[in-house]
Amino acid sequence: MPEDPEISVIIHQILAKIVQLAKKEGKAPMAYLWLFSRCFTLGTKAKPYSSISVDNSRYTESFDSDDDSYVPNAFDVTRASGKPWAYLVKKNLKPGPVCVARRGKCLAIGAGHHLTTFHLGLEAKVTIVSQEDYEKLIANDCPRSNKNKAKAAKMRSFELHSDFIEPGSSANTNRTINIFAAIVSESFAIVFSDFARLMRMHVTSINRPWTQQDLDVGSPEWPIIWSAFPDGADWFLEKDVALNALEKWRHDMSTGAPGHSKPIVDVIAKNGNRVFGGFGRHLANDFLYYAAIFPGAPCSWVCSDDARFSHFTSRIVSYTQIWRSADFLKRCGMSTNSSNPFAFNTTSDRNYTAGFIWVFRKAFVKIPQDLYNQYLREGLFDPTHKIGDPYQYTGPLSDKQFKRIEVNYHAYLDAFTVITARVPDGWKDGPVQSFSDLKEAGYSTTIGPAQFHEAKQNMVDPDHAIQVCLQPGRPAKVTGNGPGRKRKALTRETLEKMKLQKKRKLMIHSEEQEKENELPIIVASPSPPQRLTRSHKC
Numbered sequence: 001m002p003e004d005p006e007i008s009v010i011i012h013q014i015l016a017k018i019v020q021l022a023k024k025e026g027k028a029p030m031a032y033l034w035l036f037s038r039c040f041t042l043g044t045k046a047k048p049y050s051s052i053s054v055d056n057s058r059y060t061e062s063f064d065s066d067d068d069s070y071v072p073n074a075f076d077v078t079r080a081s082g083k084p085w086a087y088l089v090k091k092n093l094k095p096g097p098v099c100v101a102r103r104g105k106c107l108a109i110g111a112g113h114h115l116t117t118f119h120l121g122l123e124a125k126v127t128i129v130s131q132e133d134y135e136k137l138i139a140n141d142c143p144r145s146n147k148n149k150a151k152a153a154k155m156r157s158f159e160l161h162s163d164f165i166e167p168g169s170s171a172n173t174n175r176t177i178n179i180f181a182a183i184v185s186e187s188f189a190i191v192f193s194d195f196a197r198l199m200r201m202h203v204t205s206i207n208r209p210w211t212q213q214d215l216d217v218g219s220p221e222w223p224i225i226w227s228a229f230p231d232g233a234d235w236f237l238e239k240d241v242a243l244n245a246l247e248k249w250r251h252d253m254s255t256g257a258p259g260h261s262k263p264i265v266d267v268i269a270k271n272g273n274r275v276f277g278g279f280g281r282h283l284a285n286d287f288l289y290y291a292a293i294f295p296g297a298p299c300s301w302v303c304s305d306d307a308r309f310s311h312f313t314s315r316i317v318s319y320t321q322i323w324r325s326a327d328f329l330k331r332c333g334m335s336t337n338s339s340n341p342f343a344f345n346t347t348s349d350r351n352y353t354a355g356f357i358w359v360f361r362k363a364f365v366k367i368p369q370d371l372y373n374q375y376l377r378e379g380l381f382d383p384t385h386k387i388g389d390p391y392q393y394t395g396p397l398s399d400k401q402f403k404r405i406e407v408n409y410h411a412y413l414d415a416f417t418v419i420t421a422r423v424p425d426g427w428k429d430g431p432v433q434s435f436s437d438l439k440e441a442g443y444s445t446t447i448g449p450a451q452f453h454e455a456k457q458n459m460v461d462p463d464h465a466i467q468v469c470l471q472p473g474r475p476a477k478v479t480g481n482g483p484g485r486k487r488k489a490l491t492r493e494t495l496e497k498m499k500l501q502k503k504r505k506l507m508i509h510s511e512e513q514e515k516e517n518e519l520p521i522i523v524a525s526p527s528p529p530q531r532l533t534r535s536h537k538c
Contacts, residue, residue, distance in 0.1 A: 002120045004278030008323045009449040010126045012333040030095040031111040031185035038075035038156040039178045041197040052201045054085045059205035067092045096209035104231035104277030110210030119229040121198030125452040127191045129341045134189040136161040164342045166458040195453040202228035232274035235320035249275045250303040263428045265295035265415045285360040291315040295415035296428040349450035359407045359416040361438040366402040373397045386422045409435040
């Protein structure tokens with residue numbers, strides 16, 4: 001699911017849009033909430049699942065507009081009938097100033113009397129579009145693909161307009177988008193979509209417009225906003241609260257509380273203790289590499305030594321500052337330089353993969369000199385050394401700025417690390433297995449601010465592009481009103497290079513499948529099946 005970095009980029013882009021319009025128009029933009037309940041998931045009797053919940057205990061419907069000319073969509077009304085949130089669908093909602101907040105992996109947007117807290121699930125996408133593009137997005141809905149026709153008619157999608165399909169991308173032009181909600185102003189809209197339909201929303205309605213002060217840290221509304229999807233204190237906005245929670249967690253783990261023997265990577269990634277707000281599987285793996293801690297180390301071991309825990313604490317503070325830094329937002333938070341809001345942001349993706357993913361699903365990592373030498377001093381590269389035992393390193397230290405080191409994937413632990421030292425008895429470990437670097441994922445989504453389904457579908461497919469995009473003569477000049485340098489036109493030379501890269505990725509994928517189909521000689525207990533998540537290895 002989207003973690004702290006992805007949320008940081010979303011918030012950065014929304015705030016930039018608000019500031020841009022306020023400067024241009026001389027006033028803050030006004031907007032209202034619009035729900036598309038026809039796209040909400042239905043769930044099943046065995047697995048009930050709701051896309052939305054509400055708290056309207058402080059709200060009276062008469063405070064919102066009562067437009068007699070408004071006719072709600074019949075499919076939206078049908079899905080909302082008898083539901084607690086029907087009042088959000090059956091009438092136009094009053095606009096109000098757009099106010100925004102975030103905490104860990106969740107974000108909240110207020111508009112008028114209604115504030116929506118979003119949990120983005122596995123891969124929900126947030127897209128800022130012009131009013132003109134918004135109208136195109138919601139122009140035509142259709143039943144979803146389902147053997148059960150009644151269910152397909154209820155759980156609908158929107159047909160993706162041809163303007164949002166990049167020339168030369170996937171040959172599949174019959175694309176749809178599942179829009180759950182939008183924050184709509186006169187000039188733009190913030191659209192929330194999810195191809196997997198796993199995102200969840202909680203709407204808090206009150207008898208006055210929400211203000212930005214309501215969403216400030218420490219306000220009376222602050223704990224209420226996040227109560228539906230608790231993630232713990234935000235390590236950037238609420239550092240002192242987060243540090244206090246970490247100290248309490250240390251005390252619990254040191255005194256044998258439930259979970260004290262669990263691997264630290266699982267505890268950070270799952271965040272059941274609400275201590276590691278903003279973390280998921282990616283950040284948990286990369287942070288432990290940054291802290292030079294084996295991901296299978298029990299929590300009690302991490303907490304048992306004052307110096308070790310002090311280092312752990314200082315590292316988590318410095319690591320979590322990265323995602324709000326000006327450097328990160330400059331390199332990964334820019335909008336795509338295309339008039340198509342769903343175009344794949346190649347620059348953001350390249351910068352994020354190269355600079356902000358270290359060991360998670362990466363075949364190699366460039367370790368900075370100081371961190372590399374720390375690993376040497378602690379014997380973490382020595383296969384004969386057991387972690388935790390005394391160690392005296394007498395060899396030379398590196399004087400290079402970076403060292404390129406292979407990353408190992410411990411399948412039973414579902415974790416990535418460069419540590420090759422032996423682990424103590426009782427630690428969760430398991431055999432090292434091969435894996436595909438996330439750069440070889442092709443058109444499958446991985447992790448990062450650009451890695452969402454609708455955008456990945458718009459990556460250029462060189463085989464298809466050669467057939468439909470190349471014209472005789474000089475390449476046409478690429479036009480568009482997107483920010484930044486204009487994109488270069490596709491040329492045969494460029495597409496031929498991309499074909500070679502695609503062929504290489506397909507060969508690697510084929511080789512991996514062949515390895516998986518072989519009957520191996522069992523030298524260790526087999527790994528349990530791994531869960532499938534957006535940020536899981538290919």
